[in-house]
Amino acid sequence: MKFSIIILLCIGIAMSACTTQTEPIYYGKDNCGLCKMTIMDSKYATELVTPKGKVFKFDDLRCMVIFMKTNHTSSADYAHLVVNNFDNPQEFINVTEGTFGQGTLFRSPMRGDLAAFKSPQFSQKLKEKDATIKFFSWTQIQEMFN
Template identity: 35%
Template sequence: MKTLKRYSTISLLLLLCFSCNIKPQAIDYGNDGCHFCKMTIVDKVHAAEIVTTKGKVYKFDATECMVNFIDEFDSSEIQLYLSNNYKEPEALIDATQATFLISKNIPSPMGAFLSAFKSEEDAKKTQAEKGGKLYNWNELLAHFKS
């Protein structure tokens, strides 16, 4: 009987550990829908994702949809903010550490002309070619609130 209780306790602990898996999910382009605007996510350069502290994933067709969504969401429940890296399509990067470029020469799905870059150097190179203005995460949030 003690052995059965021990196995039950171990099983329960393992279930709890694996049920709150806080990690990004791959976006299924052409099938997944944007949680904010409900459009199908097809753009492999501008998509974004939020992962909550409980492991729930919200997918977006553009970083601007994610930014607009967080105005309606309790940010204390968000563990990860992720955006696709402009220089490496489909690769999700930490949006809070990214450099963002708003350039009228780089269309994004919802018309904000917003792109995310893993490195500031890549963002500056693209800005030199395409024009626009650079933002860090906090500056970007302030820009969208104004």
């Protein structure tokens, strides 16, 4: 009986260690998976999670895209690819569901200067503030950086 309980407990622990969930980013503590700088600005942080549950955090969307290219991977190779919502930085957005803006209003840490938005209305408000803003899809973003 005790042996069965120990086995079940070990299986439960092993299964919980293999989750493929995103993790909170601890600003001022976590480091970028590419450039190794400390992640400080919540408006531009990104994260990807492998199918085995390994989490990589980035201080800039540019770093995440270069990391993917360096490792010869695509979106399909990951369980999660998320970016912080510029309008609500505590909220992750799946990269395929966001709109990305680039313009003089944005100054991201590694100068990718891209911000992600969930709300098309917010994107439009920003366009009214700065006519230089250009909008991109995730497919277009993946082609930007080498």
